[in-house]
């Protein structure tokens with residue numbers, strides 16, 4: 070393989086792992102609450118701005134700013150869930166989805182008011198630095214986005230597979246009433262889903278801000294993670310990772326060989342084709358047919 | 361240990377489903393709650409477990425007490441924590457979770473160290489579940505799912521176990537197996553049980569005391585060996601008549617209807 074295609078693939082996987090983090094948020098909230106959260110991209114955007122404020126205003130070093138961003142984003146996710154979503158429990162799904170759309174514009178406007186609408190540069194210790202692997206020269210940010218994204222995914226997959234809380238969240242996703250009978254507090258499951266969704270989105274936001282720049286409308290990048298979530302299956306955590314990486318890869322390759330329009334269209338074409346064959350996505354579950 | 365006193369339940373603020381029912385379950389006993397479809401048995405169980413508020417239901421009158429404490433307005437997790445566990449109608453295992461994960465969810469609220477030992481006990485009680493512990497519960501047979509639902513409820517270490525129609529949809533042989541397990545739980549683990557059933561044969565095989573429910577009311581209650589001899593119960597719930605051997609249909613059971621009217 071030529072180095073050019075390898076370069077494109079690594080760039081694609083880097084974007085893809087950011088998509089995967091945002092798709093994970095879509096999936097978690099969908100699984101827990103049955104709604105598609107259209108403010109997912111805004112959670113990413115706000116997370117990036119939080120990090121930006123911590124390093125520029127408070128002059129915090131990278132690691133401190135990064136960890137504090139996770140904490141503050143988690144709190145934001147919890148507060149948003151409590152204020153806007155909790156009271157909508159039991160209302161028609163469509164109304165709740167519209168609420169998330171409203172929430173999205175609210176977050177964009179507030180960010181614009183606080184930070185201005187002009188583009189801002191976001192710096193991490195990896196910004197602008199490259200890394201040579203044999204003949205291949207790649208951006209450090211790309212490498213960290215891939216490694217960090219995949220590592221976060223492994224952590225969350227282990228959480229859902231092995232921890233009592235994680236298993237309980239999966240049980241609640243399947244049958245809320247029976248989960249209640251087991252002593253699971255559904256309100257807390259909702260809150261925790263929003264916390265995790267906001268935390269992973271903020272990590273994606275920091276990497277994305279580093280690869281590109283900050284502005285309130287960067288949240289629309291988050292909507293481009295929607296095909297990733299659909300491709301993997303809206304209710305599959307592992308699917309979000311595979312879907313995100315696949316979409317990132319195809320976008321990177323299409324961008325390199327076909328140009329901007331190809332880059333825009335390729336993910337949606339891929340999703341259309343896959344969904345026609347598998348309406349529930351690659352790893353989505355419908356229901357088990359008893360043998 | 362459980363005292364339900366004159367409880368009325370209304371759905372959607374208008375539909376009166378429980379019209380003032382009372383029943384009590386003593387520690388260590390097995391009590392049966394019998395009634396036809398739509399009588400209000402499941403509603404009674406949901407009222408005890410605190411699930412009504414999520415279905416637009418409301419206990420508008422009466423009290424539900426567990427060990428002397430009023431639990432009318434408690435949340436389901438609070439009630440589980442106090443020691444009431446339910447096997448819901450239709451089993452409702454978590455089909456996407458493995459057998460072992462289902463059991464873990466059953467112990468969700470527990471922080472004590474005996475969870476592992478209790479899990480071992482469940483495997484002992486249901487060896488077939490042990491063999492399939494890593495299989496998604498959706499792939500189990502109906503009988504295995506019923507055993508899993510019972511095991512899952514046991515994992516919270518309840519003091520009272522409520523089973524909502526455990527015989528539903530099972531073959532006679534499996535019904536017998538399930539009720540053998542119920543009898544064992546009572547005898548060996550000294551579990552207190554409230555069994556909701558339409559299958560009076562099965563329920564009477566283990567319960568000492570029974571309540572009969574019709575249209576949101578308790579129409580009769582007595583020791584089960586007396587209920588078995590009652591002509592109306594015999595006709596309507598056991599399908600036995602003294603002169604014919606065939607099962608009677610509902611509208612043939614005139615005396616039952618007369619009696620019901622008289623009681624209500």
Ligand SMILES: Nc1ncnc2c1ncn2[C@@H]1O[C@H](COP(=O)(O)OP(=O)(O)O)[C@@H](O)[C@H]1O
Nearest residue numbers: 371375377396397398399400401402403404415
């Ligand atoms: N969520 C609900 N909303 C309105 N009516 C209900 C609801 N659940 C049950 N009912 C009604 O209450 C009555 C009793 O139902 P249920 O308690 O399920 O009876 P059973 O378990 O004895 O078959 C039925 O007439 C049923 O239609």
Ligand SMILES: [Mg+2]
Nearest residue numbers: 401402403449
């Ligand atoms: Mg019922």
